[in-house]
Amino acid sequence: MKDGNPPFPAPELGEPYLLTPGPLTTSIEVKRAMLRDWGSWDDDFRALTADLRRRLLALLGPGANDYECIPMQGSGTFGVEAMLGTFLPRDGKVLVLSNGAYGARAAETVRYLGRQITVIDKGDYLPPRGDEVAAAIKADPAITHVMAIHCETSSGILNPLAEIADATAAAGRKLLIDSMSAFGAIDLQPDRIAFEAMVSSANKCIEGVPGFSFVLARRDALEGTKGNAHSLSLDLYAQWTAMEKTGQWRYTPPTHVVAAFIEALKAHEAEGGVAARGARYARNRDVLVAGMRKIGFETLLDSRWLSPIIVTFFSPADPAFDFARFYELMKHQGYIIYPGKLTLVDSFRIGCIGRMDAAVMENVATAAANALTEMGVANAAPPEDALAERQKLSA
Numbered sequence: 001m002k003d004g005n006p007p008f009p010a011p012e013l014g015e016p017y018l019l020t021p022g023p024l025t026t027s028i029e030v031k032r033a034m035l036r037d038w039g040s041w042d043d044d045f046r047a048l049t050a051d052l053r054r055r056l057l058a059l060l061g062p063g064a065n066d067y068e069c070i071p072m073q074g075s076g077t078f079g080v081e082a083m084l085g086t087f088l089p090r091d092g093k094v095l096v097l098s099n100g101a102y103g104a105r106a107a108e109t110v111r112y113l114g115r116q117i118t119v120i121d122k123g124d125y126l127p128p129r130g131d132e133v134a135a136a137i138k139a140d141p142a143i144t145h146v147m148a149i150h151c152e153t154s155s156g157i158l159n160p161l162a163e164i165a166d167a168t169a170a171a172g173r174k175l176l177i178d179s180m181s182a183f184g185a186i187d188l189q190p191d192r193i194a195f196e197a198m199v200s201s202a203n204k205c206i207e208g209v210p211g212f213s214f215v216l217a218r219r220d221a222l223e224g225t226k227g228n229a230h231s232l233s234l235d236l237y238a239q240w241t242a243m244e245k246t247g248q249w250r251y252t253p254p255t256h257v258v259a260a261f262i263e264a265l266k267a268h269e270a271e272g273g274v275a276a277r278g279a280r281y282a283r284n285r286d287v288l289v290a291g292m293r294k295i296g297f298e299t300l301l302d303s304r305w306l307s308p309i310i311v312t313f314f315s316p317a318d319p320a321f322d323f324a325r326f327y328e329l330m331k332h333q334g335y336i337i338y339p340g341k342l343t344l345v346d347s348f349r350i351g352c353i354g355r356m357d358a359a360v361m362e363n364v365a366t367a368a369a370n371a372l373t374e375m376g377v378a379n380a381a382p383p384e385d386a387l388a389e390r391q392k393l394s395a
């Protein structure tokens with residue numbers, strides 16, 4: 001027992017821990033829930049869908065009564081595209097706040113959809129700030145919506161959503177949020193953060209398996225979206241109205257994934273909901289970062305900006321360090337890590353989310369130390385230009 005909580009058993013089939021931001025390590029109960037088949041039209045499966053929608057809405061907390069939950073087949077990107085395509089009117093214009101790969105993908109999606117767009121591009125990781133949003137809207141009154149990324153998973157930064165939401169609301173514009181990797185572990189209460197719609201997916205902080213995404217949207221906004229969508233299958237208005245009428249998904253649902261997700265939602269509730277899940281991940285991060293710093297690794301972000309979701313570490317300057325070899329050595333010890341996504345300096349990422357606790361994270365740091373020894377890396381310190389890059393954020 002650690003911190004009064006039962007330790008999580010290691011993956012039952014002996015596979016490595018997934019220290020990645022989804023798919024991630026799931027519990028045996030979640031996996032077992034996929035052992036039976038469900039008829040997609042059957043009342044029993046309709047009851048699962050209704051339960052899923054109700055439980056997800058409840059995670060919003062105060063203000064949830066004004067929202068609807070619309071699950072959508074496909075990975076997170078399908079959900080983002082469905083949200084943008086459904087909520088942006090054909091003559092709307094969106095301000096996309098980009099500071100990494102997922103902001104860039106949101107912008108690319110808007111361009112595919114043929115909607116008007118303007119972008120605040122902060123590069124690899126610098127946070128978009130509320131005053132920048134206010135200034136951009138002032139300079140371009142055609143902007144109707146702002147699109148923000150909650151946790152930009154490519155660097156691991158937790159973007160300052162509250163000030164972005166305040167600036168958007170103060171200007172009378174509407175906020176759309178990609179909370180893919182944050183929802184379920186970080187508060188998104190509508191009474192604190194005014195937003196029109198947000199999207200997340202099954203295989204992130206709720207700890208389900210991949211197969212669908214879901215959008216939580218203000219009912220009054222959703223009611224006004226009829227005819228906006230560019231796509232039949234990604235039309236959230238059509239999905240919502242059909243689900244309300246029949247209790248069914250419009251097209252073949254990922255039945256087993258939904259059953260597993262209900263199990264994951266029950267475990268989320270039993271753990272203590274969003275606050276407890278976020279606290280476990282934060283402790284995972286703290287133990288990981290402390291252990292990695294102890295052996296000389298440096299994080300891209302200052303502690304203040306580190307999310308409890310995923311952490312970017314600079315690759316060591318030592319020429320004996322080779323990421324592909326490091327990856328294999330970590331995998332061999334039972335941990336799958338993630339390559340970095342920075343354009344300017346070499347890095348790698350380690351996720352803190354999934355069915356694991358601080359004891360696992362301690363072992364991850366030990367495994368990293370072993371891997372360095374094996375490679376003959378004497379010093380994990382990053383190159384000077386990496387540290388100079390980090391200065392930009394603290395400046």
Ligand SMILES: Cc1ncc(COP(=O)(O)O)c(C=O)c1O
Nearest residue numbers: 075076077102151153178180181
């Ligand atoms: C913030 C964010 N947005 C979008 C996505 C895309 O989701 P998917 O890879 O499931 O399509 C991810 C995936 O990690 C993400 O972290």
